[in-house]
Amino acid sequence: MANYSIQVNDKTYEVDVMDDMPLLWVLRDVLGLRGTKYGCGKALCGACTVHLDGTAIRSCSFAISAVGKGKITTIEGISANGDHPVQQAWEQYIVPQCGYCQTGQIMNAVALLKSNPQPSEQEIEQAMQGNLCRCGTYNRIKAAILSVAKA
Amino acid sequence: MNIPTSNKKELKNVTSQVFKASRRDFLKMGGLLAGGFVLGVNFFGCNEKGEKITSIAPNVYLQITSTGEVIIITHRSEMGQGIRTSLPLIVADELGAEWSKVRIVQAEGDEKKYGSQNTDGSFSVRMFYKPMREAGAIAKLLFMQAAAKQWQVPVAECDTAAGKVVHRRSGKSIEFGKLVTTAQTLPIPNVKDIKLKERQQFTMIGKATPIVDLHDIVSGTAVFGIDTVVENMKIAVIKRCPVLGGKVKSYNDKETLAVPGVLKVIPIKGGDIPPTIEKPLSGVAVIAENTWAAIKGRDLLDVTWDLGEHATYDSAQQLEELSKEILKKGTIRRNRGDFDRAKVEAKKVIEHTYIAPYLAHGTIEPPNALAVVKNGKCEVWAPTQHPQGARDAVANALGMPADEVKVNITLLGGGFGRKSKPDFIVEAALLAQESGLPIKVQWTREDDLHHDFFHALSVQRITATIDQNNQISGWNHHIAYPSISATFDTSVLQPADGELGQGASDFPYDVPAVKVETHDAKAHLRIGWLRSVRNIPQVFAIATMLDELAEARGLDPVKQALELLGDDRAITFDDEIVDGKYGNYGEDISVYPWETGRMKKVIEKVAQEANWGRKLPAGSGLGFAAHKSFLTYVACIVEVKVGPDNKISIPHVHYAVDCGTAVNIDRIKSQFEGGAQFSASIALKSEITVKEGAVVQNNFDSYQIVRMPEAPQQIHVHIIESEDKPTGVGEPPVPPFTPALCNAIYAATGKRIYKLPIDLKG
Numbered sequence: 001m002a003n004y005s006i007q008v009n010d011k012t013y014e015v016d017v018m019d020d021m022p023l024l025w026v027l028r029d030v031l032g033l034r035g036t037k038y039g040c041g042k043a044l045c046g047a048c049t050v051h052l053d054g055t056a057i058r059s060c061s062f063a064i065s066a067v068g069k070g071k072i073t074t075i076e077g078i079s080a081n082g083d084h085p086v087q088q089a090w091e092q093y094i095v096p097q098c099g100y101c102q103t104g105q106i107m108n109a110v111a112l113l114k115s116n117p118q119p120s121e122q123e124i125e126q127a128m129q130g131n132l133c134r135c136g137t138y139n140r141i142k143a144a145i146l147s148v149a150k151a
Numbered sequence: 152m153n154i155p156t157s158n159k160k161e162l163k164n165v166t167s168q169v170f171k172a173s174r175r176d177f178l179k180m181g182g183l184l185a186g187g188f189v190l191g192v193n194f195f196g197c198n199e200k201g202e203k204i205t206s207i208a209p210n211v212y213l214q215i216t217s218t219g220e221v222i223i224i225t226h227r228s229e230m231g232q233g234i235r236t237s238l239p240l241i242v243a244d245e246l247g248a249e250w251s252k253v254r255i256v257q258a259e260g261d262e263k264k265y266g267s268q269n270t271d272g273s274f275s276v277r278m279f280y281k282p283m284r285e286a287g288a289i290a291k292l293l294f295m296q297a298a299a300k301q302w303q304v305p306v307a308e309c310d311t312a313a314g315k316v317v318h319r320r321s322g323k324s325i326e327f328g329k330l331v332t333t334a335q336t337l338p339i340p341n342v343k344d345i346k347l348k349e350r351q352q353f354t355m356i357g358k359a360t361p362i363v364d365l366h367d368i369v370s371g372t373a374v375f376g377i378d379t380v381v382e383n384m385k386i387a388v389i390k391r392c393p394v395l396g397g398k399v400k401s402y403n404d405k406e407t408l409a410v411p412g413v414l415k416v417i418p419i420k421g422g423d424i425p426p427t428i429e430k431p432l433s434g435v436a437v438i439a440e441n442t443w444a445a446i447k448g449r450d451l452l453d454v455t456w457d458l459g460e461h462a463t464y465d466s467a468q469q470l471e472e473l474s475k476e477i478l479k480k481g482t483i484r485r486n487r488g489d490f491d492r493a494k495v496e497a498k499k500v501i502e503h504t505y506i507a508p509y510l511a512h513g514t515i516e517p518p519n520a521l522a523v524v525k526n527g528k529c530e531v532w533a534p535t536q537h538p539q540g541a542r543d544a545v546a547n548a549l550g551m552p553a554d555e556v557k558v559n560i561t562l563l564g565g566g567f568g569r570k571s572k573p574d575f576i577v578e579a580a581l582l583a584q585e586s587g588l589p590i591k592v593q594w595t596r597e598d599d600l601h602h603d604f605f606h607a608l609s610v611q612r613i614t615a616t617i618d619q620n621n622q623i624s625g626w627n628h629h630i631a632y633p634s635i636s637a638t639f640d641t642s643v644l645q646p647a648d649g650e651l652g653q654g655a656s657d658f659p660y661d662v663p664a665v666k667v668e669t670h671d672a673k674a675h676l677r678i679g680w681l682r683s684v685r686n687i688p689q690v691f692a693i694a695t696m697l698d699e700l701a702e703a704r705g706l707d708p709v710k711q712a713l714e715l716l717g718d719d720r721a722i723t724f725d726d727e728i729v730d731g732k733y734g735n736y737g738e739d740i741s742v743y744p745w746e747t748g749r750m751k752k753v754i755e756k757v758a759q760e761a762n763w764g765r766k767l768p769a770g771s772g773l774g775f776a777a778h779k780s781f782l783t784y785v786a787c788i789v790e791v792k793v794g795p796d797n798k799i800s801i802p803h804v805h806y807a808v809d810c811g812t813a814v815n816i817d818r819i820k821s822q823f824e825g826g827a828q829f830s831a832s833i834a835l836k837s838e839i840t841v842k843e844g845a846v847v848q849n850n851f852d853s854y855q856i857v858r859m860p861e862a863p864q865q866i867h868v869h870i871i872e873s874e875d876k877p878t879g880v881g882e883p884p885v886p887p888f889t890p891a892l893c894n895a896i897y898a899a900t901g902k903r904i905y906k907l908p909i910d911l912k913g
């Protein structure tokens with residue numbers, strides 16, 4: 001066990017956890033930030049996507065010891081009232097079905113649009129391929145991202 | 152679906168009655184505010200003559216508070232199909248409520264209060280459409296009467312809209328909230344005296360209404376099973392025997408207990424045969440302060456197993472054996488005409504074997520459940536499709552009366568049939584009892600894929616004959632797969648009527664000789680039901696064979712289907728089914744008939760919308776399939792493009808659907824969009840295999856589902872306007888997509904598909 005000081009959503013947290021504990025479980029079990037989901041634990045589904053200094057990472061496969069001074073942003077931190085333009089687009093296109101994968105999808109989409117504000121359809125497909133949706137909302141996700149890109 | 156635990160039998164022929172909730176009823180209800188005006192709806196089972204025979208319990212509550220808030224207690228599990236939106240919107244529309252003031256409260260699992268809550272079989276809207284409308288209409292009439300009294304005008308001059316009663320002539324209006332006190336004192340009108348809205352008066356039914364949980368989901372505050380917490384909660388991760396029926400012999404937990412955060416190791420008795428859906432598997436649970444410590448501790452457990460009778464099981468070998476078995480004579484389950492003679496007299500005989508693998512549900516939220524056992528009571532929080540089944544299973548396992556068990560339903564991160572089995576909830580309850588701690592059992596993805604209730608592998612053979620006049624004269628369908636019933640009774644070796652009635656024994660086409668035969672197939676895994684169940688392998692075989700027949704006859708497959716359906720009429724199957732009955736998805740076939748005319752209409756619609764018959768460039772093709780399941784008529788046309796590297800892409804999918812009255816257009820569309828993606832995974836990607844009794848696939852790298860780049864790109868859903876009783880839309884999109892895709896691939900490449908998942912290199 002070791003003591004870590006991490007920055008999450010512009011707040012500093014002190015946590016006392018095992019070195020190899022994935023960030024996902026630190027967020028969910030220790031900090032109570034449960035908008036970030038568990039789906040596979042092996043960087044295969046994207047449900048656990050958060051940002052490290054603005055870049056999308058799979059928090060299930062990212063040990064707390066690797067976070068360092070990096071700034072973590074979770075779904076709880078991208079907007080004050082769930083009204084980030086990407087979240088609004090998600091509501092407008094009624095993207096979610098069960099909704100479970102959607103926070104990861106949104107975090108991945110936000111990171112994509114940050115690095116590439118005008119992605120083509122193909123670029124969206126490539127960037128989003130790490131995020132699984134068993135309910136099959138892919139086409140609405142794509143439409144929602146395109147609508148933000150155009151705006 | 153032939154699901155032994157389902158309560159659907161009780162709910163057949165249901166009538167309902169609206170009543171004013173008394174103070175006593177009122178106190179029993181969780182979730183309602185004190186005060187206000189409350190209606191309950193009672194449900195009764197009926198006999199054939201429509202006489203009430205059993206009271207099924209008050210099922211639904213509707214409260215209007217003095218601030219005008221409309222609270223609807225909904226009692227069906229939400230797992231992506233939008234039911235928490237669709238049911239309340241039916242009431243709200245009929246009542247004339249303002250949607251923004253409608254609040255949905257999720258009822259706990261309590262059969263006495265809410266009747267059966269089992270959410271499967273595309274059942275919810277079908278069952279509750281009329282009673283929900285009547286409840287809304289009765290509340291509306293009471294408010295109009297209250298307003299009419301106050302204004303001294305005839306009730307007939309009043310109407311409701313946007314949460315108010317309006318008097319058309321004077322333009323006066325008054326909010327529901329202000330009428331609550333008066334409305335409460337009025338007697339409940341007879342259902343016969345109320346007038347339901349005409350179709351063109353609907354403001355929400357048949358329109359696109361966003362789901363109620365939308366904002367919570369996108370902001371990350373929606374609470375799924377995995378997100379529930381109680382004070383002092385501990386996490387349990389379980390190492391279960393990799394082989395069905397295997398048991399723990401001994402274990403060493405020394406290294407496990409050395410992991411910081413691990414508290415306890417508790418063995419779980421289980422591994423019974425038959426497995427049922429409620430008993431735990433044999434295993435060893437690691438209880439820890441957090442999920443990571445539990446996972447680490449579990450990985451370090453050293454368990455010796457007694458693997459039992461399935462330890463040598465190999466799924467590839469079973470497929471081989473069944474492929475031989477299927478060539479023999481089987482048990483005849485449906486018989487019309489004389490197939491053997493048709494075969495002798497045939498000009499041409501076409502015969503193929505169709506193979507499909509085991510599938511896992513792979514809900515992105517793996518199974519999990521939280522249980523607290525205290526003072527002889529148990530409270531559970533779980534993503535469950537069947538709270539009462541869970542309650543009874545927990546009560547049984549803990550040896551307490553069902554009344555002492557309370558099941559709270561959370562949102563479900565996908566269900567697809569997995570979460571109607573309560574095994575994982577029982578695990579949590581047992582561990583909570585044993586440890587004296589609040590326990591959340593968390594399945595990892597690996598656990599989920601290794602220990603699912605699998606969609607069974609399948610081998611089928613169809614022999615079809617064409618006579619001298621180029622007509623299809625005979626159809627012989629052989630079927631072999633382990634039955635879902637074997638999960639409850641290992642002596643069952645052949646498919647149940649309910650399983651055959653998903654495409655095979657209800658083969659609707661007008662062929663003079665039809666024979667369906669089944670063969671023995673032993674279950675070596677827990678077999679369960681997965682979105683659309685046995686329709687998947689049965690319709691894969693049937694609809695691809697029909698395409699091949701059309702080609703052999705020099706006919707267009709769409710024209711052939713229309714011809715084979717024959718005149719508009721209602722068809723029955725019972726007199727041809729041998730020693731059994733056609734299940735019709737639990738519904739009386741005189742109430743929900745099989746109508747060829749409705750099927751033809753969706754076929755014509757899809758052909759027209761997809762511009763069927765158009766020329767496509769080389770390497771592209773269109774494929775067609777049509778299928779009725781869960782009482783809903785669906786036709787599907789898939790456009791495929793196959794690259795030189797055999798890369799398959801799907802630019803367009805067209806569906807036409809007749810699901811009776813369309814309640815929430817947007818959620819019907821989204822179910823079809825998702826259904827196409829779900830079926831695309833089945834067609835292109837997913838396969839569970841078993842070696843030495845254990846599932847080979849561990850995670851989403853080896854058990855694959857479609858990802859965005861390969862997913863069907865544009866899914867067009869054409870809904871037939873209808874005033875018929877609404878039927879389900881969760882499962883019906885799945886079956887026809889896969890064969891339509893296979894037929895499209897044939898059109899594009901000349902390759903026929905006989906095995907899933909599709910492998911064009913093979």
Ligand code: FES
Pocket residue numbers: 037038039040041042043044045046047048049058059060061
């Ligand atoms: S949980 Fe991290 S990628 Fe699946």
Ligand code: FES
Pocket residue numbers: 096097098099100101102132133134135136137231515564565
């Ligand atoms: S919305 Fe259910 S998994 Fe994506």
